Amino acid sequence: MIFLDIETTGLDPRKNSIVSIGAVDYIGPHHFYEECRIWKGAEISQEALNINGFTPEQITNTNKLSQKEILENLIDWTHKIIDITLAGENIAGFDLQFLKESFTRECLKSPFGHRTDDLHSIARNHYMRRGISPPLVKNKSSINLDSTLIYVGLPPEPKPHNALRGAILEAEAYHRLTYGRGYLAEFREFEIPKYLEHR
Known part of the structure; x- marks a missing residue:
């Protein structure tokens, strides 16, 4: 992938x-x-x-x-x-x-x-599995990369945007949502939220 x-x-x-x-x-x-x-x-x-x-x-x-x-x-x-x-x-x-x-x-x-x-769909499904309504604006999903990064315990994407940095952050967020643990060593300092940890 x-x-x-x-x-x-x-x-x-x-x-x-x-x-x-x-x-x-x-x-x-x-x-x-x-x-x-x-x-x-x-x-x-x-x-x-x-x-x-x-x-x-x-x-x-x-x-x-x-x-x-x-x-x-x-x-x-x-x-x-x-x-x-x-x-x-x-x-x-x-x-x-x-x-x-x-x-x-x-x-x-x-x-x-x-x-x-799609990271948006994966994040939205995680909200729903927890019984939480995904955030909406004007009756539409407002989940974006920054909100997903915050949800998984990471800071928002730095500005200005860089394509490689964006891809790296997406991979880290995906891994945290899917496996409940970190993916890359550079993000170890950012704690995994308890609701992501698999039991």
Whole structure:
């Protein structure tokens, strides 16, 4: 299983470009992180750049790899991984859609299937198993990565967002929700909440 996070120039995979990809092989854990320049004509949302911390100069730097090159590198990286099922926060609704559109734009065959493990669903199910109503805003789930991280005893994702850091945090949160214990040594200082511990 691969925890994957991408940073982009906006929310629309047809109009916006990937600027970075971070991934963690859950069994490894081997990491992947690369940045790219945007594809010519991609729209840039200042709000997206405020979130991921990239500047227009960084994402248009011609010395950076192209989007096609980092996608090819991601494909190569997956060759040594047994299970390449994607996992993460809203992975099917955002990251996978961006990847599909980007692979198509660059005339590359995606190695990824359509089945994913969504951290939002796993966190929501944990609330419900405890008999707690998941948090709602306007009658819809308001669970996001930051609320899940806090729920599992971790601090919110640092700002600006970094794709690799996001993937690492998703993997740690998944492990805590699934097994009731920590995954990576770097998070040992953050206590596991009692309600996560398996009895």
